[in-house]
Amino acid sequence: MIQYSTLHFIFPHCIYILKIGFYCVIYKHPLIHLYIIIMELYVDTANIEQIRHCAALGFVSGVTTNPSLLAQEDPTIDVKQLLLDIHKTIGGHISIEVISTKKEGIIKEASEILEWCPEATIKIPMIAEGLAACSELAKREIPTNVTLVFSPSQAIAAANAGATYVSVFLGRLDDIGVSSREVLEQICEIWDVQQYDSLIIAASIRHPMHIIDSAAAGAHIATIPYKVLLQSLEHPLTTSGLDRFLADNAKRLAAKK
Ligand code: E4P
DSSP, rough: OHHHHHHHHHHHHHHHHHHHHHHHHHHHSSHHHTTTTOOOOEOOOOOOOHHHHHHSSSSOOOEEOOOHHHHOOOOOOHHHHHHHHHHHHHHHHEEEEOOOSSSSHHHHHHHHHHHHTOOOOEESSSSSHHHHHHHHHTTTTOOOOEEEEEEHHHHHHHHEEEESSSEEEEEHHHTTTOOOOHHHHHHHHHHHHTTSSSEEEEEEOOHEEEEEHHHHTTEEEEEEEEEEEHHTOOOOOHHHHHHHHHHHHHHHHHHHH
């Protein structure tokens, strides 16, 4: 006969094990998994060498470009071919920005881009005409990325225009003395309350702290310049720790001889 004291001991443990089992089932369920945010990392560059290295890294799932990044590349290069090579190399997401500032011009440019790069996301500036174009493209189920977003009210408007992505610029806010962390946190909080579908891209990232702030705030994606991406992988204790491991291993091998 099991005594009451034995039951008293076993029961909480059984509950604990059941809770773990329940947790695993729930979190492994594909439908539930949809609600778990894992911040993706994109690279913010138009340089094919950098793209090749990022593709080899294996954890970069997309690329964002803009006219300024393209202007840093060889001016004799065929831009369309460059963007196609970038996409072929890294796969996943590619944002290509329009130059037009009028609704009709943006829509025309978007159609042209999609003719030669059907998987492109059309990057549109956060202006009234841009949002009008974004609404129209959303009706046609064309993916859009509303860029140059600096405030929660701009982000709300972009989400209501049906933007697939909303790019919130961090570094440029900090440059003018506005806390990018606070702005991004507020936008993410609004997203939680309003349950907007648009995905938040933390852009204009200048240092690893911006990546951490973006993940902590709940951004869906951080688009990171190549240099900052590599910088974010480093730590002096990792370097010295690895040096020590390798030196000790070499010492052990030498002692064996
Ligand atoms: C990305 O979509 C933006 O174009 C980019 O992050 C801007 O970064 P910058 O402010 O460093 O130019």
